[in-house]
Amino acid sequence: MNDHSTHQKVALITGANKGIGRATADQLATLGMTVLIGARNPQRGEEAATAIRAAGGDAHALTLDVTDQATIDQAASWIEQRFRHLDVLINNAGITGSGQISPQDATDQLPSTVNLDMVRTVFETNVFGVIALTNAMIPLLRRSPAPRIVNVSSGAGSLTIAADPNGPLTALPSSAAYSPSKTALNALTVQYANELRKEGILVNAADPGYVATDINAHNGFLTPAQGATTLVHLATLAADGPTAGFFNAQGPVPW
Template sequence: MSEGKKTALVTGANKGIGFEIARQLGIQDITILVGVRDLDRGEAAIQKLRAEKIDATVVHLDVTDQASIDAAAAFIDQTYGRLDILVNNAAIAVQEWSTPPSQLSFEDLQKTFATNVFGVFAVTKAMLPLLRHSQAGCIVNVSSEMGSLDINSDANSSISRMPPTLAYNASKTALNALTVFFAKELQDTPIKVNSVSPGYVATDLNGHSGHLTTEQGAKAPISYATLPADGPTGGFFGANGQIAW
């Protein structure tokens, strides 16, 4: 199969880090599939991308809805025949700040995992046959240092001193586990799977309290979405290199 122009699917790509990842991939002449729950917001996003001469198409994709995921995979298969890059960016954070783990509601934990873990699993599983058609596919799971057990258990780390956020942090820990096991399954293929933290970026998810811009936060995910053939797989990385699990 001829490599041709690469195609990338970015989930949750209508705003924030997801949009900026899509934009930075697009200016590298990669066809961008903007995965969104809300088609109106998706259309607005692709108009911005097209204004920069980026080849972008909106794809209806609710990561918590299997029928939506299957329809998106079928559309990509019929239209492009393969997928070269999958960026699992879509994520949520419930308002759990300062809530002790014992006081967290089961519903909030379940809701967080439904998007941040089960959604990533379902999307990755559905897109994997398309990634296998790529000469060198890349999967980037957008994670966070807040999911690092090593950092959270280090009394000297700034994250360990933050108010407890069990649902979000545990979801990112579980996401990292998905990275390890998918990478292990695919170790004898050209497909690379990595968890990548964009850092503390100012987004809607954190009330724009982050100190990094979306442009800065997108740099590490972009690097691991466009790895060379000898690039790493099965790791957890950030802008400054490897992050402890």
């Protein structure tokens, strides 16, 4: 266990070169954390890290593709050698499967006609990738005095909200890929939280809201900085904070 007085907090954020991930990195760096920018594209990751350093923060780029075990292993090894521990893991990287279009236009995910390869591809990043990366980072998180895991979910993953015929999602086409992947991520969040609760590792799911990013062709009405606030809150919970929960900026989100 590290001495709290000298312990430098280190946070790894996947998909952190743009959008909500980048905004989260900015905010955690402002709080004094060392932020590790996980990005599939090394150049974009380095550009983000350079910009954060230029603003006075401490940031490093890590080439990381959550569907590529070799990059996961390399990232874990680098963090082990450089810092010996990890305090915060934010599983932010995610794909819709439909490309950069408005959710209203994602009719290619209708359950009755969806291409199964799309479903597999989405789950590979949004679910299996989270398991692979989290499991690689748990040994490092166990060395932190206050380890936190944040899984970036979506209100679209809420079964309660989706099942409401008068709810906010009724205007969207049904989804057999993206929405179920986030529901699965929520379920995983609870299972990790239950396993790790006794070790003081708090694990929660975040709904950042409808944020304008590449993933929805910038149709969202929140800025990335606004969406990042929930992630940052869950990444910096006190020891008596919640675990196995699903939250947005207003509070708990129904499963």
